Amino acid sequence: MTTNSIVTRPRKAGAALLATVALSGVLTACDEADGPQPATSSSAPTRTAGAAGSQQGGLADLAQRVVDAGAPGVIMRADSGSGQVTEIARQAPWSTGDHTLAATDQFRMGSNTKTMVATVLLQLIAEHRLELTDPVSKWLPGLVPNGGAITVRMLLNHTSGLFDYRDDPAVLKAFTGHDIRAWTPAELLAAAVRHDPLFGPGTSYTYSNTNYVALGLIAEKVTGQTMADLVQERIAKPLHLQNTYLVEGNGSGTDKSPTLAHGYEPDPTHIAALLPPWVPAGTTFAGPARPANYVDTTAGNASTEWAAGAMVSTAQDWATFDSALLSGKLLPPELLKEMKTTGPEEAEVPNRRYGLGLEQVTTPCGTVWGHNGQVAGYSSEAYTDDTGTRTASVLTATIFGLASPKAGGANQDLVNAAVCTMLGKPTPASSPTPVG
Incomplete structure (x- = not known):
């Protein structure tokens, strides 16, 4: 994999829980047989509007590979700004009993908030x-x-x-x-x-x-x-975002929404090997047991997030927001410039620079703006170009289900491909599939 691929910067979430999820797939983890198990097939539709068939097929294959590597589900949306929009949802068959995933589903956006x-x-x-x-x-x-x-x-x-x-x-x-x-x-x-x-x-x-x-x-x-x-x-309201809101309190009842994607984390037996050594011993995620060594975290306590990460939205709503922001519809030019004034490259992930609630990210296909986020059961990456014309997002229904090199690498390849598609560039070669 190229050194400037999009990588989730380590972000602390309870003794640096999230520091383990570098989506480049470079982390060591337990043997694949001991972690969340891959699906043999998946469901959920692909929706396109003017997208070329070969491009759509390649993105769909990459989304399927994320699920086959062990992720419970993934949503991908890419808009090139020229009428070519691709929306894809793929999920593990075992998860359909909880919810049938759609590309238009609501999702907990974490630190994109x-x-x-x-x-x-x-x-x-x-x-x-x-x-x-x-x-x-x-x-x-x-x-x-x-x-x-x-x-x-x-x-x-x-x-x-x-x-x-x-x-x-x-x-x-x-x-x-x-x-x-x-x-x-x-x-x-x-x-x-x-x-x-x-x-x-x-x-x-x-x-x-x-x-x-x-x-x-x-x-x-x-x-x-x-x-x-x-x-x-x-x-x-000004942007007509019908599916975007900030969860208040512990979010009790919000998990009952029929359009909210379910989130999952590895079960207590399998999470320990996926956590970095500085996380307190015995750390696990609460939730009802599910197949493939997962628990359902959809009804988790959202009150630890609030203005730091409690937003619920959809891939399309968030693209509308990102487009409005970078195109200057939400802020005067001088304050958008302040927002885009970044610090030095981050030590852990040198392809990222932080501004005022906005990140500049160097990718294999060019520079983009946006953020990423993780809350229990949900990982999200959302980006746009410098003008707000083009957008891309990948929403994955787990954090630590991506902690194996195979699943993390597959998810990273999908993020890279989505961003390159939005920028009108050829999809970069996928990373080699890790062994074990």
Whole structure:
């Protein structure tokens, strides 16, 4: 695989749970026979609008390979901006008893949420209700130690130094579904600041979900509205996004939606070998048992996410949002430029640079903008070109089901192919299939 393929940057989610999922397939894991088992076939339709047959077939084959490698399901959407749109859904046969996956299904978008939340904050700045230079203490007095030295900009670009609340053991219990109590955003922030900061404000970079919980609280303080209402009023309704909303509380009942894709993680017997050594011993995901060594995490506790990752959307809705953002429909030019002003390449994944809730990503076929995200049972990558004309997304129904080299490599190949398709470039060669 090329060194500049899209790779999911390690992002901490409870003692760095997500750091294990580098979608390049370079991680070591248990033998394939001991992990989630591959499907022998899959179902769910392919929908196209003006897509060339050979291109569609190649993408469908790659999506099928993700499922055959062990993933419970995957949705892929690619729009070249010239009337060629391909939508594909594939799933393992055992998962159809829970839900028949469709390319139009709702999906938990994880940290892609940050791009939408950052957009709302920048809109408030455009209205002169907030400034990038405002200290946190101005809006959240007494809630963040040294808040006078941490600015809104530092929260947006992850240079605040705040500890990631998901690394707190109590929050980890909720993130993995073993605690169903609804955490409030203020409680998440308090869990973070119980720990020492990682570095002085503005002196370094570390991705921390705490930053976006703080930003959500600031937006609510500035406006007097809930973060969920702000998303609807400022983004979803103007863009006619019918399937996009921010989950509030623990999300109780949202998993009952007939159009919400189900998410899965390896069961307690098989998850241990897929986790990095620094994750606490005995860490597992809660959920009803399913075939192929999985548990269904769809009804997990969403309250650990909120403004950091609780958005539900669809591939098409998110493409509409990304297009509107990069084409300048949601922010004035000077603030879109601020959003796209990135820091240095990230040490762990050098093809990524972080801006203000938006990432610049170098791919085999060119530079794209977007984000990725993971919450229990759901992995998502969503990208657009510099003008918002072309979009691509891959939504996969697991995090740790991709931790084997075979499944991770297959998923990465699909992401690369989707991005190259949206950019009108030939699909790069697939990575060699790992053995064992």
